[in-house]
Amino acid sequence: MIARVLTFAIVGIEAHPVEVEVDISAGMPYFNIVGLPDSVVRESKERVRAAIKNSGFDFPYQRITVNLAPAQLRKEGPGFDLPIAVGILRASGLVESSPFDPLCCAGELSLDGEIRPVPGALSMSFAARESGIKALFVPADNAREASLIDGIDVYPVSNLNEMMQILKGAVSARSAKNESSPLEEADSWEIDFSDVKGQEHAKRALEVAAAGGHNVMMVGPPGSGKTMLAQRLPTILPPMSLDEAMETTRIYSVAGMLAGEEPLVKKRPFRAPHHSISDAGLVGGGHIPRPGEVSLAHNGVLFMDEFPEFRRNVLELLRQPMEDGYVTISRAAITVTYPARFMLVAAMNPCPCGYLGSGQRECRCTSTQIARYVGKLSGPILDRIDIHISVPALSINELYGLGAEGAESSEAIRDRVIRARTRQWERLRHSGRFSNAALLPHEIERYCKVRRSAETLLKDAMRSMRLSARAYHRILKVARTIADLEEKEIIEEHHILEAVQYRLLDRQGYMP
Structure with missing residues (x-):
């Protein structure tokens, strides 16, 4: 007898349907799994055998063949344990038919039959609905996550015995309900921009960056507040839409x-990898590809402190996600794509010792050391950063004299950012791009209308500061965002002046 159970294989963030076919025939006892399984799936034979026996069922000591179709799709992970076990019990005649057919399930089995959670349950639920499947059985710990998808009944199960009792009709199944709280409840933050003393220029630059989706480079000595500012950037970004939260x-x-009781990621992510991170840790990969930090920062902020201390080859890997908004990882047997649309906030010291021009301590670095330090950053990487600003250290008098009283809150800044983003969404909604940072050259010419006097000012700045053509486009995009914050259609002189101020590395001749 052949039994069939449906499940899913995760490739990237997508779940692909897999049919588990189980055949039990006469012959020498043998248990074989075919269909391009990895080592974890092959090891499931021992987990399934022990789980069936310890759940009180008879394990058939005959020739058992399990086929995972389609055969050309690589199967990875422990989520195939439950469908294989159910398929074996159905093929042995324990349950021939069920009101839940075609049966679809996923889960890892422990040796005593307990069903453990598996990664990717949300993608499985989404794929099940798209495939027309009406019911999905998942581990109890995955039920809240899987139930976020409407249009499919998600049934949580805790162990193999419970699963079989439900299929036999001895126990009634209760579907999990979507108990996620509304997205509006995610607006509260424990940190706020009003916590930051001074640094008004840097706060304004981050407001402009948030309003236009621009990448930012902050240059300043240790302890000047670069990390504190970066951590508060998500508090002024627009709230995530439901589609962004689901993705x-x-x-x-x-x-x-x-983790936790809330299955939906509602707040924009903030990821801050250490500068010792590997290639695979940053952009994803490994023997079994997994998302990296750039994907975990999707729709949020990627903060890279001590930017020049990251290995050169690691930094160069940022070029594709910064340009395209996704990461493609190719292996001999598989190619996966992960979303990676984030705001990069990079921070660096002005020199290796960190005190060049700080006024607090004397810089001990030679000009050669400074040039080598800054030279670790390639032109193509800096080319993708629209705003670079100085974050000077506060003096003792400023630190104690500038309290948080009267400082603008994140909520007030966010209101302006949302209004500016709304103008951009309305302007660009037909192009598929929704922020000024993503403007293409022909769109810059179309949407960045500059008053004649402002255009003359920009040309003078280009000549006097010897700015490159790439800096010209970035100044226009940032000026467009500044004008959007003021709800102006035409870019004025003061918009250009402010945008030029945000080209610190160009003005100081640091660009390679």
């Missing part, structure tokens, strides 16, 4: 990083 949650689900 971000799918990434965290596949990575196995969903």
Whole structure:
């Protein structure tokens, strides 16, 4: 007798349908799994055998063949344990038919039959609905996550015995309900821009960056507040839409990083990898590809402190996601694509010792050391950063004299950012791009209308500061965002002046 059970294989953040076919025939006892399984799936034979026996069922000591179709799709992970076990019990005649047919399930089995959670349950639920499947059985710990998808009944199960009792009709199944709280409840933050003393220029630059989706480079000595400012950037970004929250949650689900009672990622992510991170850790990969930091920062902020201390080859890997908004990882047997649309906030010291021009301590670095330090950053990487600003250290008098009283809150800044983003969405909605940072050259010419006097000012700045053509486009995009914050259609002189101020590395001749 052949039994069939449906399940899913995760590739990137997508779930692909897999049919588990189980055949039990006469012959020498043998248990074989075919269909391009990885080592974890092959090891499921021992887990399934022990789970069936310890759940009180008879394991058939005959020739058992399990086929995972389609055969050309690589099967990875422990989520095939439950469908294989159910398929064996159905093929042995324990349950021939069920009101839940075609039966679809996923889960890892422990040796005593307990069903453990698996990564990617949200993607499985989405794929099941798209495939026309009406019911999906998942581990109890995955039920809240899987139930986020409407249009499909999600049934949580805790162990193999419970699963079989439901299929036999001895126990009634209760579907999980979507108990996620509304997205509006995610607006509260424990940190706020009003916590930051001074640094008004840097706060304004981050407001402009948030309003236009621009990448930012902050240059300043240790302790000047670069990390504190970066951590508060998500508090002024627009709230995530439901589509953004679902896409971000799918990434965290596949990575196995969903935790707590709330299954939906509602706040924009903030990721801050250490400068010792590997290639695979930053952009994803490994023997079994997994999302990297750039994907975990999708729809949020990627903060890279001590930017020049990252290995050169690691930094160069940022070029594709910064340009395209996704990462493609190719292996001999598989190619996966992860979303990676984020705001990069990079921070660096002005020199290796960190105190060049700080006024607090004397810089000990030679000009050669400074040039070598800054030279670690390639032109193509800096070319993708629209705003670079100085974050000077506060003096003792400023630190104690500038309290948080009267400082603008994140909520007030966010209101202006949302209004500016709304103008951009309305302007660009037909192009598929929704922020000024993503403007293409022909769109810059179309949407960045500059008053004649402002255009003359920009040309003078280009000549006097010896700015490159790439800096010209970035100044226009940032000026467009500044004008949007003021709800102006035409870029004025003061918009250009402010945008030029945000080209610190160009003005100081640091660009390679």
